[in-house]
Amino acid sequence: EICACLVGSEMCIRDRPYERKIYTKEMKEEYTLIIPQMAPMQFDLLEVALRNSGYKAVVLPSVDKKAVETGLKYINNDACYPTIVSLGQMLSALLSGEYDLNKTAVVMSQTGGGCRASNYIALLRKALKELGMEQIPVVSFNFNKNLEQNPGMKFTPRFAVEAIMAVLYGDLFMRLTNATRPYEKEPGSVQRLYEKWNEIAKQNVTDCSIRRFRANVKKIVEEFDNIPINEDVVKPKVGVCLLYTSDAADEL
Numbered sequence: 001e002i003c004a005c006l007v008g009s010e011m012c013i014r015d016r017p018y019e020r021k022i023y024t025k026e027m028k029e030e031y032t033l034i035i036p037q038m039a040p041m042q043f044d045l046l047e048v049a050l051r052n053s054g055y056k057a058v059v060l061p062s063v064d065k066k067a068v069e070t071g072l073k074y075i076n077n078d079a080c081y082p083t084i085v086s087l088g089q090m091l092s093a094l095l096s097g098e099y100d101l102n103k104t105a106v107v108m109s110q111t112g113g114g115c116r117a118s119n120y121i122a123l124l125r126k127a128l129k130e131l132g133m134e135q136i137p138v139v140s141f142n143f144n145k146n147l148e149q150n151p152g153m154k155f156t157p158r159f160a161v162e163a164i165m166a167v168l169y170g171d172l173f174m175r176l177t178n179a180t181r182p183y184e185k186e187p188g189s190v191q192r193l194y195e196k197w198n199e200i201a202k203q204n205v206t207d208c209s210i211r212r213f214r215a216n217v218k219k220i221v222e223e224f225d226n227i228p229i230n231e232d233v234v235k236p237k238v239g240v241c242l243l244y245t246s247d248a249a250d251e252l
């Protein structure tokens with residue numbers, strides 16, 4: 001709300017409107033780019049793709065109770081839980097003292113659709129203003145020229161290929177680990193295999209070889225198929241709406 005009062009013949013504005021801080025080309029080399037944790041397996045690889053393009057990207061670790069409480073405190077509590085979790089992570093990180101607030105930017109996806117996901121950025125800016133952190137650029141991650149643009153956030157065709165690889169690898173790892181982990185005969189065998197191939201995937205995202213990507217996908221499926229499992233064990237299958245991050249699903 002803008003409150004104004006007349007002082008003599010002049011208008012005195014006590015609350016000025018929000019001015020968007022632009023993420024510039026110069027900031028790309030100097031600013032830490034904070035990204036919320038929304039899909040651990042995918043974002044671990046997406047961070048590599050962003051760093052390959054010169055961004056000082058930092059994907060935040062798993063959500064903790066403090067992040068959720070921070071989201072509830074500074075984000076409208078009528079917002080959906082994913083909003084509170086993702087924005088709470090970033091606000092908690094900024095309040096931690098770990099980052100130079102004059103050399104830090106935050107990134108949030110923007111779709112332009114009817115979901116509240118399109119309003120994350122506005123809610124985040126509102127919270128930053130309340131915290132006195134208006135100098136922090138809020139960068140819209142999108143591929144739509146009709147949405148917010150920032151000179152320092154420009155993607156090349158190579159980055160697009162690396163990002164697609166990262167997401168496809170992440171989706172593959174998620175499906176294979178979810179299908180085998182509950183039935184593994186040797187506890188930890190699925191995790192070890194995942195960690196092995198995740199490092200190989202990071203190398204592939206960096207070299208951007210589509211031929212190697214195709215070969216890796218076949219080999220990954222083959223090795224997960226060969227993990228010894230208890231085939232006679234039957235466990236109930238549970239559907240969870242928030243399927244990409246176990247924190248948002250409360251470790252279900």
